[in-house]
Amino acid sequence: MPIRVIVGAQWGDEGKGRIVDWFAATARYSARYNGGDNAGHTVTVGQRIFKLHLIPSGVIRPKVIGMLGNGLVINPRTLFDEMETLRKAEIALPPERLRISYAAHLITPAHQALDKAIETARGKGSLGTTGRGIGPAYTDKATRQGLRVADMFSGDFCERIGDAVAEANRTLKMLEAAALDPAPIADEYRRFAERLKPYVADVSLELDAAMKAGETVLVEGAQGTLLDIDFGTYPFVTSSSTTAAGTLTGLGLGLDAAKDAGVVGVVKAFQTRVGSGPFPTELSGDQAVRLRGTGSNPWDEFGTTTGRPRRVGWLDGVLLLYSIRINGINELAVTKLDVLSGLETIKLCTAYKRDGKTLTDLPFGPADLSPYEPVYEELRGWSEDLTQVRKWKDLPIFAKLYIQAIEELAGVPVRLVSVGPERDQLVEKEGPEPRR
C-alpha cells in the first residue's frame, strides 16, 4: 500500500489528528495536502495536548518526517509559532524532519484582513470562516496572483508582497475595513524567507522516491468531505479539495499512487459542524448541550482553531454513505463513542424522506439539504463508561450494536473505535465484516 489517506467523513473535527497519530506509529512520512491553519488537529499523549494547525500530526512520533504539499496555503507565522511550541515540548523539527513544497501558496496578513472584511460584509449570510485568510489565499492562487513559497527567494519578493498588500488595500477600502501598511509585512516575510529556506523541498519528488523505496506515506486530510470545495455543502465549504482525491494534486502524486491506497474515513459517533450551512440531523436545546458538553472537558465540542461552539446532531448515515463513495473509503475509524455513554436511546439517520419518497443517496449532492427530512433508526444506548475499554470484546453489547449498525449502513468495516482522546484510548474492532 503506497499511501494511506486519513480523511474526515463529516464537516471536520472528526478526530483525524488522533487517528493519524495511531497510524504514525508505523509510518515514516506524514503529509498534509490541503488547507492551512484553519485546521486544528488534536493529539493527546499523557498530560500533553498538541493542537496542530499546519504541521502534520504524525510528527509527534519521533521517527516521522512531516511533509507539507503544494496544495496547502501556509501562514509562515503560524508555522513558526507551531514549531516553537513543539520545540518546547522537545519535538525538534530540523529540516530533515519537515519538508515544505516550493509550490505551496503563502498566506499574508492581507489575506486574513480580507477574509474578515468579506465575512463582515456578508452580514447574516456569512459563511462562518475561521478568519485565517484561507479563501482569499486560494482566490489569489486561482486568479494567478498568489505568492508561492519559492517566490520568497526571488530578488523582487519584497516588492511583490508590497504590491499584493497594496492591491488588497484597495478591496479593504471598498469594504470599509482598515488598510494595512505594506512595509512591515514585506520586512517580516523577508525574515520568514531566511528561516524557511532550509525546509523548502520538492515534496512530490521526495514522496515519489520514498514510495519507490517501499515506504508507506501517511496522508492527513484537513477539514472534512462535506467542506470540500466541489463535493461539500457549497457555498458553506472551505476553499480546497478536502477529499482523498486531493491527495494526488495536493502532494504531486501520480494516479498510480492511488492504486491500492488505503482510505480511512474518520467519523464521529455523532455529527458536528462549526460555521454556517445545512445540517439535517441538528439538535437544539438540552439534547444539543448533552452532546456538545459545556466546555469543561478538553474534548467538548468547541472549535480547536476558533473556540466557537460546534453545532451538534445525530450521525447522518446518508452523508456518511456519500462520503464513502466520494473518497473511496475502505475502512472507518469511529471516534468519541465514549461521549454517548449514558444516553437511553441513540438515533442514527439511515435515510432521508422527500415528497413521500425515502432515499439514501443525494441526486444533486449535499449543497441543498433543505427539502430532506431525516429518517431515524432508534438504537438502545448503554450506561457503562467506555474510557477504560481497550478490547472489542469488553465493549458493552449495545455499544457494539451501534458500531455494527454503522458498519451495516456504511458497507465498509469499522477498523478502529476511539473511546477517549488519549493515544491509547483506542479499540481495534474484531469480528465479522459487514455484508456488502
Ligand code: GDP
Ligand atoms: P480533527 O480536526 O479531526 O483532528 O479533530 P479535533 O482535534 O478538531 O477535534 C476532536 C476533539 O475530540 C479533540 O479535542 C480530541 O482530543 C477529541 N477526541 C478525539 N477522539 C476522541 C474520543 O474518542 N473521545 C473523546 N472524548 N474525545 C476525543
Ligand code: IMO
Ligand atoms: P479540521 O481540519 C471544522 C469550516 C469553517 C467554515 C468553513 C470555511 O480541524 O477538521 P475557512 O476558514 O476554511 O474558509 O472556513 O469551513 N472549517 C472547519 N470546520 N474543522 C476544520 O478543520 C475546519 N476548517 C474550516 O468553520 O464553516
Ligand code: MG
Ligand atoms: Mg479540528
